[in-house]
Amino acid sequence: MSNISKEELDLIKEKTCIYLTRSIHKLCFLLGKDVEKAMASKSLNDLLDVEDISRMQVDAITSLYNQITALKKLN
Numbered sequence: 006m007s008n009i010s011k012e013e014l015d016l017i018k019e020k021t022c023i024y025l026t027r028s029i030h031k032l033c034f035l036l037g038k039d040v041e042k043a044m045a046s047k048s049l050n051d052l053l054d055v056e057d058i059s060r061m062q063v064d065a066i067t068s069l070y071n072q073i074t075a076l077k078k079l080n
Contacts, residue, residue: 018079025076032069036062044073 009017033040038052046052049070053063
């Protein structure tokens with residue numbers, strides 16, 4: 006088993022952050038959400054602000070929230 010160097014780990018982290026940021030922006034655009042407000046959300050319920058939404062929208066918003074949470078943990 007080979008060890009990953011700190012530089013390799015930093016590169017992986019950087020690329021992951023870039024991927025998540027792009028994905029968050031795309032999902033916000035598709036869902037009609039403001040990126041800044043989405044990034045400031047403290048819970049999934051903060052993003053689920055509309056009562057009458059489809060199951061697909063709930064799934065997409067859940068994915069958005071999970072990606073935001075992952076990005077915050079990486080930073």
